[in-house]
Amino acid sequence: MTEDLKVLHVINIGGYGGAEKLLLQLLPALNQQMVADCLILYKEDNPEAALKIASELRDRKIEVYIYSYRKLLQGSIRKAIRNYAIQGKYDLVHGHLKQADFWLSILKKRGQLKIPVVSTMHGYNDAYENKYGFVIKKSLFFSPYYLVSRSIFRQLDGFILISNIVSEFFNRSGLLPRVSQKVIPHGYDTELIPEVKASLRSLQPRIAIPGRLIRRKGHLYAIEAVRQLKAFFPGITLHIYGDGPERQTLENKVRSEGLDNTVIFHGYVHDLLMSLRDMDVILIPSLWEGFGLVFLDAFAAGVPVVAFDLPAGNEIIRHGYNGLLATPYSSDSLVENIQLLMNDDLLRQKISMAARQELIAVFNMRSMTKAYTEFYKTVLSNYKKNNRQS
Incomplete structure (x- = not known):
């Protein structure tokens, strides 16, 4: 002391x-x-x-x-x-x-x-x-x-x-x-940061969206984006981590779109970081955030982030450097940015490394x-x- x-x-x-x-x-x-x-x-x-x-x-x-x-x-x-x-x-x-x-x-x-x-x-x-x-x-x-x-x-x-x-x-x-x-x-407690896993292109990409199941977290945009991405990646899965009052609404949306085998609700998980590091992309389509600790979780996991270009995510993410920023409220833009990452191993690795370095140096x-x-x-x-x- x-x-x-x-x-x-x-x-x-x-x-x-x-x-x-x-x-x-x-x-x-x-x-x-x-x-x-x-x-x-x-x-x-x-x-x-x-x-x-x-x-x-x-x-x-x-x-x-x-x-x-x-x-x-x-x-x-x-x-x-x-x-x-x-x-x-x-x-x-x-x-x-x-x-x-x-x-x-x-x-x-x-x-x-x-x-x-x-x-x-x-x-x-x-x-x-x-x-x-x-x-x-x-x-x-x-x-x-x-x-x-x-x-x-x-x-x-x-x-x-x-x-x-x-x-x-x-x-x-x-x-x-x-x-x-x-x-x-x-x-962020940098002692919690795990080793980086190899980030190789996958024909069955795993997309994660962590956070409370509330409207402002933008889960509906993520579900729509994954529905579109199935045309390019038939084996794609969306992993939703967290719980909250919107769960029933989101489950109904998944069923109505025929995505029961594509979208997986994990609920609250104690060791979120270890779950995130197995993903290919972390999606954070929040409509607003006061800060967003989930961005730092993604940086620590060594997985590239796609988020809407909205506060306060756009204070943390610099497009093309430590993440990608999509046009606000656009599932189409989320799709474009996820495709960009999934089709470019070098970009994905560069962004993940820059994000981790910024976490250690700044956050x-x-x-x-x-x-x-x-x-x-x-x-x-x-x-x-x-x-x-x-």
Whole structure:
């Protein structure tokens, strides 16, 4: 441990998504630089994901506290957060996701938590983003959700934003106050990177699309692309990794297209990376992403990526260098780019190698933890300065 800092990370867990996956890699890395403990809250009738993540964090030597509740608004939640923060003598609290921000903002507003609080901005609101992505519409400013969110954020002391598009959205919309902010992309534990497998042309290409089964992940575009590709590669298969509310819709689509033997639903798999490295192409046709850890999984697997030319994927992928970008919302363009990769061994290997090198050089956990540490210090310094002035 090199820094005399104690940070309590607070998160409400109801499932397994990008924020939860990030914590599993981030906290062990931070814990080598400082004390990085975690308070996990979860609803009593939905404990599975929370307890699983708590167990995985403990396996990685993280101090984990657990608190269950019945209703989001019950006052005992805030009391528990306050008690853990005070008794642990933490210098700073880091909230993850909207429920944690809500509870922490009330504690700050009431003067019951007298240490700085920062939050990571992963995205805004699924209902809005499913319609508009990160485009700011006039209707945004009249939404009760916007007004409540803006009020919550006014109580916090700093914000980490996971991509440039997320930063642009939150600042142009006026959601965030004028306090410390920093764009810090996700890092990746490079020790998890497996050896590269030989990438040879296949007459039966295996295409993977990893991610939660929700509309914005663009699974329908992938299914349509594979339907077209069967004319060129009769033995092609599409492997869908993940689960979610759109599964039934996607299964119905597969049946209606007669693709039952072509599209395989694997559900959630624990060791996704080892599954991905057996693929020929990884397809990420997301309609929008705050960041997209799945891009880094693909880089680590050593498999070339085809994605839509949309945020924040186009902040990570540089077309023709570390991946290919297709025309947004076009299955035809996905087909063209997949064919390009499948017909050119040299291009596929060049892209895979460049992506892996960029993962190691740019998106590594060392760079991320350094940026977090510097940001925490800035927030603490500003907080102490403001308190002296007041």
